[in-house]
Amino acid sequence: MPLFVCMVLHSLNAEAIVAPVSDDSITMQRIDDVVIEARRSPIKVSTAAPVQTLSGTELTRLGVQNMADAVRRFAGANVRDYGGVGGLKTVSVRNMGAAHTGVSYDGAPVSNCQAGQIDIGRFSLDNVSMLSLAIGQNEDLLQPAKLYASAGVLSIVTQRPVFDGDDKSAFQVKIKGGSFGYITPAVRWWQKLGENTVTSLEGDYMRADGNYPFRLVNGKYVTEERRNNSAITSWHGEGNLYHTFADSSNLQVKGYYYYSKRGLPGPVTLYNPVSDETLWDKNAFVQVKYRKEFSDKWNFQAQAKYNYGWNRDRDLGPQYSDGVYSATHRQNEYYVTASAVYRPVQPLQIALAQDAAVNTLHSTMPECPFPTRYTSLTALNVRYRLNGLTVNGVLLGTYINERVKAGKKPDDLSRLSPGVSVSVQPWRDEQLYFRAMYKSTFRTPTFNDLYYYRLGNRKLRPEKADEYNIGVTWSILPASFMDYLSFTVDGYFNNVTDKIVAFPTTYAWTMANYGKVHVTGVDITLASAFSLSRKVQLTLSGAYTFQKAVDLTDPDSKSYKHQLPYTPRHSGNVSAVIDMPWVDVGYSIVGVGKRYCLSQNIPVNKIDGYAEHTLTLSHEFLFRGYRLDLQGEIINLTDKQYDVIKYYPMPGRSWRVTGTFKF
Template identity: 40%
Template sequence: MRINSLLIRKFLRGIIVALVPLYPQSSFAQQHKLDTTRIYVIPEITISEPYQIRETRAAIPIQVITAKELRSLNVLQVSDAVKHLAGVIVKDYGGIGGLKTISLRSLGAEHTVVSYDGVALSDCQTGQIDIGRFSLDNIDRLTVSNGQTDNIFQPARLFASAGQLNIQTLTPSFKKDKSTNAYVSLKSGSWGLINPSLRIEHKSSEKWLYSFNSEWMSADGKYPYTMHYGNNNDSISQEKRKNTKVENLRIESELFGNLSDKEQLRLKAYYFQSSRDLPGATTLYYDYASQHLWDKNVFIQSKYKKELNNRWALQASAKWNWSYQHYLDPDYKGINGKTENTYYQQEYYASTGILFRGWHNTSLSLSTDGSINTLNANLTNFAKPTRYAWLTAFAGKYVTERVTFTASLLATVIEERTQTEDANRKYRKINPDISLSFKVLKEEELRIRMFYKNSFRQPSFNDLYYGEIGNRNLSPEKSAQYNMGVTYSKKINHFVPYLSATIDGYYNKINDKIIATPTKNIFIWSMVNLGKVEIKGVDITTKVVLQPSENIRLNISCNHTYQRALDITNPTNHTYKNQIAYTPRVSGSGQFGIETPLMNLSYSLLWVGKRYTLGQNLPENRLESYQDHSVSLSKETKIANTLASFNLELLNLANKNYEVVKNFPMPGRSLRATIKIVY
């Protein structure tokens, strides 16, 4: 009996020794000293934890929306979902087809990297990613993080931004004795919305999985709204939005290779095209527009990861990206009678990284990325720039049950060449980052966290080369972020299986902010480094799960943001210490969901305080606050081997045509229905 106990202790010790280097974030990473002479080989072990726990244990503010939570949020696109997160500002130019960009804590869309399955998306032309083009049918989870995440084993490009939105798509999973899954869904609703989608997953062997996903969306977008006349809204009329039709097509194909327990390969091909009318501003007593935009985007990306041994891991990724944009304004009163521009972008990108799991719960990583970006256009004397970028990130991490500490240095070298200039433009920068999370009480999940991150963003090609606006001598924008917060999570009892709360105070500052100022007239502008912005704010999140009975579950969450984002460029300017444009002082969201065997009911609320459309905070520049209420009912039923789900959503219950951007009214009350079949 004594021998058996000794063997058991040795075996358990071997498991702990194997898990500590493999999973540095695990709670097993405690005070056990590694004995390299006693390593037991374990074929496969999976460690998982709820995403809510990760949100409170992380050293930086991180918010996760899972696929299950997305179904109860009454949202159609990624841009709709992230509006419900604390500290997030989404600029929405109205309707389904309008441009939508994300900004974290008012740092600007250019300072937010959007990654798709761990590989960054890029737009060297504007520096902004239109997140309105991503639907939710193929999404496993959305993760928004401020600062640098605790994951140090990632491409160097993901170290380069002030914040990150990661879009993680679904990975196929199969029940026993099944090799094929099929998902068919159809959404339909107000304003001519039709949105069918198809997903097929196939397992050809234990090593190789395949998935195919496609969807098409069409909507006329002709929703009614109220037109106001005069500065004092002396009169009104009921109108319908014009020039709002949109059609999108997305096709994705992905190959998953589980080559061994320690070696994985993922290869994705993506195609997207859209044709959309661009609605105009509802101003000057009419709503008329004739502009049209065509977009196409193709990329192929791959990711490879291998555990070389218990200490070392290697990963590599590569991507080719091509995008096309065609803009038409048939009513432009110029010499040609119209404006018709086309833009072509290409990117070649590669990344390699290595991870060393050291002693005493320490790990180190080194990653380096290289990319080539080109832009061409049909504009006269266009510069046709080419940008070469090399990024190298060195990071370290120390983890115990009570402490998480990370630090990194990012070195960036960028060179640009054009066909209209002989000299090359060069940028060189080193940016540090440091973060710490400390568990205050041994028996309670109460933690204090803090981080500092320094980053910069190089000017976009539009900033530098667009027509008479671009300025070849622009310097990069420089940002500094400081954050201190408290997190708490607890399982109270069977009735309250989960409760969490976070509060983070932050201070951000941007120097050399790139701003546009008019020169000769309102059509000729000058891009200069004049701006300085100071941002102070507080983000609060709460989540609670109630389980009154075995078959009934209630999910309640609430987020709130208070923020002062002030222009501190020049004390003599009229905008000095005024709130920057389109940044609300207060914003937030709330969700309530109840799950029962009969059906599920959910309610969501989004509120945004008053904002100003210009830097001068005058009454005539003010946009009023708004609230958006939505409810949904869903039901799942199983017939033989087929699972069918039905979802009915009533959106914007108050029927308010609120404005996110001035003179671009949002749709009022609408209805949306979804049918999904899973085989």
């Protein structure tokens, strides 16, 4: 079904049009319900900072496999994918690093104080209703202060229960199967517990062998190989309770659990194809969100979250003294946040958010100091909106204190981070906007940066980033058969200093503040929809990114002014979806230009560009009391072999079939 905004004119309550005929008689004519459909653009043109969205329906119709594949479709997003179903997948906004990119799950920040970057591959797309990427500032004034601290935020919003008519429950069973031993059964149950309370429960299991074929080139010889140690098994469960109180305030309680065991295949090297490394992951959290609108002038939101993370890494090999390496890490986070919005006069809104968090790390690695981090974040956001002008100013205050059980603790951190954005609509009757943004952010050294055995450095300073953006957005209806035509063009410049990198010393490597990076680029997005006939609709979208990210650390270095590793100059994607009564067809292409795996842009470090094609066919069958959705996908239609990370080959052509039974 296409995305649409539906206005239903009911004739049940006012079921007649009354026309006076005489003083004592009337004629009544009943008219049927009228449904007016208009699809909306996925591009937000009125925001002062770039915001891109993808709905769950769009993701399904395009045959998007996982979260990383979805995020690749956002302009300005750089995804690192270590291959296969179980490979680590992280996202970086405009090449500032994964640690500068925040992730929120139903409004609550997702954290990883140990590594600083979030593996987005563990999040399922099956229950996603909306995925958005905000670069700079998100538009939500009630967001937690922690989300202001990131250069960009990937927001994942899950589906809320929706019932047909007087139904009080809804069930869904889904099974997916595909190449390389991939199979995923999933179940979902929505239930009404009363007029104001609903619950949802869902769970899924996933397994895959991941032993896909690839070609190994050794000089003039080419051999057919198979990826080994790529198997993965995972479980995911989630439960939600939604309640609306008598005063119209809302409460949401979410419980989440994830477990995985995956092989880490390692890089492909000549004469040594074996990898025996295995990673176990557990993640569980409980989060509570309460939201209330006191009046037209006052809104309030509070959230609390407990997060537990556990992982074990084991590797076998003769390079270890006992033939085995094993390390176990355990994280705990206790997090609370409260935010309020006050509107003293109509054009002005003032928002204040206060966060507090406690993070701990326990590790079996040698010399672990078992750190505890105390964080306080305060954000003041002022927005003025009048006559096509929107001005947004943000000031974020951060205070961090750490305690350790062994050795010297790092210095306390106290810092103010400003941001401002402006949007101007010159003509009220035209959806044309000009926008500009500046934002100052930083990333705190992670526990690994500070305390990792023989590598950590407790004297590290935060890595600083300054973002500048200027752009134009436009949404028009140039023809009667078009539902919308929207595009955005944004030019940007990022200045990153005090980069935290692993730096060689006389006897060993250590973490250090050593690096300066300039990132210059352009992001372009386009979206359009056509009504080819009453029952046939076409949706088109595309995104393009030009990015020049250069190392300016040392003028005497061989990599001075070279493009940063894994940063293509050119990347983009296009997609088309045709909705027809008998079948829906989706086709998409994701393209990435050449990159380099190391700092020097020399031929031996070059990684060739690629274009991945995906074809999707789907149809919904309606029966009495239930629905059946069938979908087939061919991924990498042209069977192109490529690497996202050098020596980590991605799968070639593969297939997937999905059946969804709803009743």
